[in-house]
Amino acid sequence: MGQTLFDKLWQVHEVEALAEGQSLLYVDRIFLHERTGSVALNSLLDRNRSVRRREHAFCTMDHIVDTLPGRGDETLMPSGRDFIVATRSAAQEMDIRLFDIQDPDQGIVHVISPELGIALPGLSLICPDSHTCTLGGLGALAWGVGSTEAEHALATSTLRVARPQTMRVHFTGTLPAQATAKDLILYTIRELSAAGGAGCAIEFSGRAIEQLPVESRLTLCNMSTELSAFTGLIAPDEKTIEYCHGRRFAPEGDAWSQAIEHWRSLQTDPDATFDFEHHLSVDNLKPQISWGTSPQHCIDWDGSVPRIADAPDDASAAAWRRAQDYMGVTGGTRLSDYPLDAAFIGSCTNSRLSDLRLAAAFLKRTGQRVAKGVKALCVPGSGQVKRAAEAEGLDEIFRGAGFEWREPGCSMCFFAGGESFGREVRVASTTNRNFEGRQGLGVRTHIASPLTVVTSACAGYLLADTPVVDTAA
Amino acid sequence: MKPFIRHEGVAAVLPRDNIDTDAIIPSREMRTVSRSGLADGLFAPWRYTDPDARAADSDFVLNQAEFSGASVLIAGHNFGCGSSREHAVWALMEYGFRVVLATSFATIFRNNALRNGLLTIQLAPDQIDRISAWVRRDPQANQPRIDLEACSIQTDPAAEAVPFQIEANAREMLLKGLDEIGLTEQSLDAIAAFEVRDRALRPWVYLTG
Numbered sequence: 001m002g003q004t005l006f007d008k009l010w011q012v013h014e015v016e017a018l019a020e021g022q023s024l025l026y027v028d029r030i031f032l033h034e035r036t037g038s039v040a041l042n043s044l045l046d047r048n049r050s051v052r053r054r055e056h057a058f059c060t061m062d063h064i065v066d067t068l069p070g071r072g073d074e075t076l077m078p079s080g081r082d083f084i085v086a087t088r089s090a091a092q093e094m095d096i097r098l099f100d101i102q103d104p105d106q107g108i109v110h111v112i113s114p115e116l117g118i119a120l121p122g123l124s125l126i127c128p129d130s131h132t133c134t135l136g137g138l139g140a141l142a143w144g145v146g147s148t149e150a151e152h153a154l155a156t157s158t159l160r161v162a163r164p165q166t167m168r169v170h171f172t173g174t175l176p177a178q179a180t181a182k183d184l185i186l187y188t189i190r191e192l193s194a195a196g197g198a199g200c201a202i203e204f205s206g207r208a209i210e211q212l213p214v215e216s217r218l219t220l221c222n223m224s225t226e227l228s229a230f231t232g233l234i235a236p237d238e239k240t241i242e243y244c245h246g247r248r249f250a251p252e253g254d255a256w257s258q259a260i261e262h263w264r265s266l267q268t269d270p271d272a273t274f275d276f277e278h279h280l281s282v283d284n285l286k287p288q289i290s291w292g293t294s295p296q297h298c299i300d301w302d303g304s305v306p307r308i309a310d311a312p313d314d315a316s317a318a319a320w321r322r323a324q325d326y327m328g329v330t331g332g333t334r335l336s337d338y339p340l341d342a343a344f345i346g347s348c349t350n351s352r353l354s355d356l357r358l359a360a361a362f363l364k365r366t367g368q369r370v371a372k373g374v375k376a377l378c379v380p381g382s383g384q385v386k387r388a389a390e391a392e393g394l395d396e397i398f399r400g401a402g403f404e405w406r407e408p409g410c411s412m413c414f415f416a417g418g419e420s421f422g423r424e425v426r427v428a429s430t431t432n433r434n435f436e437g438r439q440g441l442g443v444r445t446h447i448a449s450p451l452t453v454v455t456s457a458c459a460g461y462l463l464a465d466t467p468v469v470d471t472a473a
Numbered sequence: 474m475k476p477f478i479r480h481e482g483v484a485a486v487l488p489r490d491n492i493d494t495d496a497i498i499p500s501r502e503m504r505t506v507s508r509s510g511l512a513d514g515l516f517a518p519w520r521y522t523d524p525d526a527r528a529a530d531s532d533f534v535l536n537q538a539e540f541s542g543a544s545v546l547i548a549g550h551n552f553g554c555g556s557s558r559e560h561a562v563w564a565l566m567e568y569g570f571r572v573v574l575a576t577s578f579a580t581i582f583r584n585n586a587l588r589n590g591l592l593t594i595q596l597a598p599d600q601i602d603r604i605s606a607w608v609r610r611d612p613q614a615n616q617p618r619i620d621l622e623a624c625s626i627q628t629d630p631a632a633e634a635v636p637f638q639i640e641a642n643a644r645e646m647l648l649k650g651l652d653e654i655g656l657t658e659q660s661l662d663a664i665a666a667f668e669v670r671d672r673a674l675r676p677w678v679y680l681t682g
Contacts, residue, residue: 012671012674012675015660015663015664015667016660016663016667018642019640019641019642020640020641020642022640022642024657024660024663024664026664026667026668026671028678035500035503035558036557036558036559038506039506039507039508039559042506042507043508049654055680055681055682056680077501078504079504079505082505082506083506086506122675123678128557128559129556129557130555130556130557130581132557144557144581145557145581145584146557146558146559146562146581146584146585146588147559148559148585148588148589148653149584149585149588151654152653152654152657155654155657155658156654156657156658156660156661156664157664157668158657158660158664160653160656160657162640164580194491194551194554195490195491195550195551195554195577198551198577198579198580199580225555228551228554228579228580230580249680251677255676255677256677258675258676258677259675259677262674262675262677294491296491315488315489315490315549318489319489319490319491414495414500414556415499415500415501416500416501416503417500417501417504433493433495433555433556435493435495435496435555436495436496436518437495437496437499437518438495441518441524441525
């Protein structure tokens with residue numbers, strides 16, 4: 001019987017089979033950040049253990065570091081400096097490569113790891129961060145772990161992993177022009193539920209996936225964790241190979257030829273089977289916006305917030321009621337009925353150059369500015385993204401339209417005690433989580449694509465950029 | 474890691490699905506580079522009407538007298554979804570929880586729990602409902618007894634114990650309080666041999682310097 005892409009990746013990395021479907025898997029790359037990596041490094045130091053392969057371990061400052069111009073070790077988060085200093089000192093002591101605050105390649109871990117060629121197709125990569133599944137978009141076996149598992153990987157170059165079940169989500173049809181990879185993944189979560197991929201390695205396939213540029217594939221796989229999946233995967237193709245070529249830590253010369261030969265074998269065989277299979281049509285996919293406090297609480301941008309009376313069961317009714325109370329929305333209304341207070345473009349989901357280009361192109365094409373009273377931020381995902389955007393003049397477009405233009409980092413994707421939007425502030429956000437309090441106490445987060453967020457920022461209410469249909473004609 | 478053999482204690486019922494780790498321990502409550510100092514921030518957004526002032530919300534289960542001293546948590550499906558922060562497990566344990574019963578768990582949370590001696594038990598929805606109903610009748614008196622050696626939960630003494638399943642290796646790790654790194658260090662030769670084979674197959678993986 002044929003193998004799936006996941007089966008092939010698992011097999012290549014299996015050091016030894018343990019009992020009950022567990023395997024000792026080889027970990028090719030470890031990435032840490034100052035939020036949770038600091039704990040893993042400190043713990044390793046405390047126990048007098050060393051990093052087994054320091055050249056395969058990397059670290060960045062992204063979660064806690066400020067994104068305001070002129071930033072340094074001091075942070076708006078009260079004890080943020082402690083995390084930064086502890087991470088730097090541990091990284092130095094362990095002699096692992098750190099992309100420190102002033103490093104030109106500093107940025108959000110899941111933005112810089114593909115950008116620098118640290119994440120590559122066919123590699124296994126772990127990070128104490130749930131969005132590590134982003135790198136599945138390259139065809140890497142990448143998954144999020146806790147600090148103790150990160151410590152295990154640092155000390156042994158391996159992890160003991162229970163083999164996940166496999167799932168294929170196959171998209172049929174062609175993605176409409178106004179729908180982005182973000183809309184595709186939000187729609188998938190809406191259809192499958194926030195636990196719909198529980199414990200599975202999910203392969204995304206279909207023509208819509210083949211047509212997606214690599215950065216969009218990263219966006220799609222990024223939110224696999226919002227399906228509660230082990231990871232998401234997309235088979236590498238020629239676009240992926242071209243994307244990886246020439247990156248700082250990517251192989252060169254003969255090693256490159258050997259690598260791409262291996263990568264081309266990383267496809268699901270035609271006769272392979274999955275434990276679960278879903279088919280979703282994307283022909284009529286509309287831009288998606290979340291209305292509630294779970295990523296599964298999504299609707300078409302012009303749809304209605306569900307009525308509690310229509311909930312399928314008591315548990316959903318209770319969850320919807322809590323969510324609607326928190327979000328200050330009512331069943332039966334449209335999201336465009338509520339004034340917007342803020343807009344955020346950034347995060348490991350949507351802070352790459354293509355995301356910024358998409359939003360800036362809207363501003364340039366329409367000549368619109370951010371609506372009065374709306375606080376709008378654009379936070380590039382990395383130093384490289386920021387410089388490339390500035391070279392194209394995107395920063396001027398954003399600033400000219402009323403957006404703040406920030407330094408790279410996770411910024412207000414989550415609230416660590418520093419910057420926040422404020423209670424009951426309604427935010428259109430390109431981030432990945434709309435959990436209660438995620439962006440700050442009482443903040444009402446609506447997740448959407450960069451195009452929907454920029455359109456909403458200018459309108460002053462939640463709105464998608466859709467072509468005007470001339471009904472008179 | 475402290476071994477887990479059996480535990481009997483007050484159970485708190487929090488019948489919600491998709492309880493995420495941001496709810497269990499918000500990022501703003503993770504103030505130090507350590508595994509401790511987290512109990513106060515456990516469920517902060519739900520436990521306090523004003524988390525900054527630590528004003529207790531009397532409607533929340535952990536603030537209700539009948540559930541005081543809770544060390545077993547009963548929840549819905551997909552418990553621990555979201556962020557990979559191990560702080561969620563450390564916060565639960567520092568507060569005093571030793572066991573979480575739920576209809577399902579997010580994988581990273583479950584892995585983190587196992588590595589810290591927090592027992593997670595997956596049960597069918599009707600089992601959760603029955604245990605919850607029994608607990609609620611008198612939470613201080615009706616304390617479930619969880620036996621990891623026997624893989625069973627004793628509730629009402631008149632009723633039969635509820636059996637549960639757990640992988641043998643996870644069970645052994647918990648029973649013996651094993652350090653997983655120590656276990657894997659026994660495979661260091663196998664890891665080195667793997668690298669020799671793998672380097673021939675995938676030389677491009679191995680960086681220098």
